Amino acid sequence: ASLPVGRRVVVIGGGMTAIDAAVQSKLLGAEEVTICYRRGQEHMNASEFEQDLAAANGVTIRHWLQPKRVIAAGGKVSGIELEYTAMDGDKLVGTGERLTLVADQVFKAIGQSFVPAALNGSGALLALEGGRIKVDVEGRTSLPNVWAGGDCIFGGDDLTVSAVAQGRDAAESIHRALTSNGRA
Numbered sequence: 483a484s485l486p487v488g489r490r491v492v493v494i495g496g497g498m499t500a501i502d503a504a505v506q507s508k509l510l511g512a513e514e515v516t517i518c519y520r521r522g523q524e525h526m527n528a529s530e531f532e533q534d535l536a537a538a539n540g541v542t543i544r545h546w547l548q549p550k551r552v553i554a555a556g557g558k559v560s561g562i563e564l565e566y567t568a569m570d571g572d573k574l575v576g577t578g579e580r581l582t583l584v585a586d587q588v589f590k591a592i593g594q595s596f597v598p599a600a601l602n603g604s605g606a607l608l609a610l611e612g613g614r615i616k617v618d619v620e621g622r623t624s625l626p627n628v629w630a631g632g633d634c635i636f637g638g639d640d641l642t643v644s645a646v647a648q649g650r651d652a653a654e655s656i657h658r659a660l661t662s663n664g665r666a
């Protein structure tokens with residue numbers, strides 16, 4: 483599938499996904515690409531290597547800006563309104579000062595959170611740690627007959643190779659469970 487790329491792209495976020503979206507947009511032909519991150523450079527989740535990569539590809543990274551409103555004209559994005567931020571003690575606050583960037587494409591790269599409600603049932607609760615699924619060394623969750631692996635588990639390193647290895651380990655564990663008792 484192909485995704486049309488805008489001339490002026492704004493990416494909201496400060497992690498690896500934001501950098502990927504910005505760099506790829508530039509490589510695919512966007513004229514201006516700006517990453518807007520709501521905290522300072524030292525708080526960005528993206529590694530220094532990735533930040534340098536973005537800069538080397540002509541991506542502008544702006545800090546201390548949080549999105550307020552996407553501006554649309556004729557059913558299309560025409561800009562984004564942002565607010566400057568600052569630290570007030572240990573709390574991040576908006577300063578009230580606003581800025582508008584012209585944009586015809588806006589990407590949101592601010593992560594995801596896991597909502598376990600749909601998996602909780604029959605009295606058993608899916609145990610979480612740090613917002614992710616808690617598993618034992620074999621990948622077993624707190625729910626009977628449910629194993630997990632990959633990005634959704636706590637303590638992982640968010641790499642494809644680890645997700646694949648955890649899938650393999652869980653499959654072996656499931657096989658042992660099925661063959662030892664006659665049932666899982």
Ligand SMILES: Cc1cc2nc3c(=O)[nH]c(=O)nc-3n(C[C@H](O)[C@H](O)[C@H](O)COP(=O)(O)OP(=O)(O)OC[C@H]3O[C@@H](n4cnc5c(N)ncnc54)[C@H](O)[C@@H]3O)c2cc1C
Pocket residue numbers: 498499502631632633634640641642643645
């Ligand atoms: C921008 C970016 C760059 C990355 N670069 C690298 C890299 O260079 N090297 C590397 O090793 N790793 C990289 N990663 C990490 C890597 O992509 C993940 O670690 C890996 O994909 C984890 O695999 P997973 O199967 O756990 O999850 P995913 O690959 O995220 O698969 C989960 C799947 O579940 C689906 N899903 C979610 N909820 C539901 C639901 N309720 N019902 C049905 N389906 C659902 C999702 O749509 C998705 O298809 C990168 C990640 C990102 C976002």
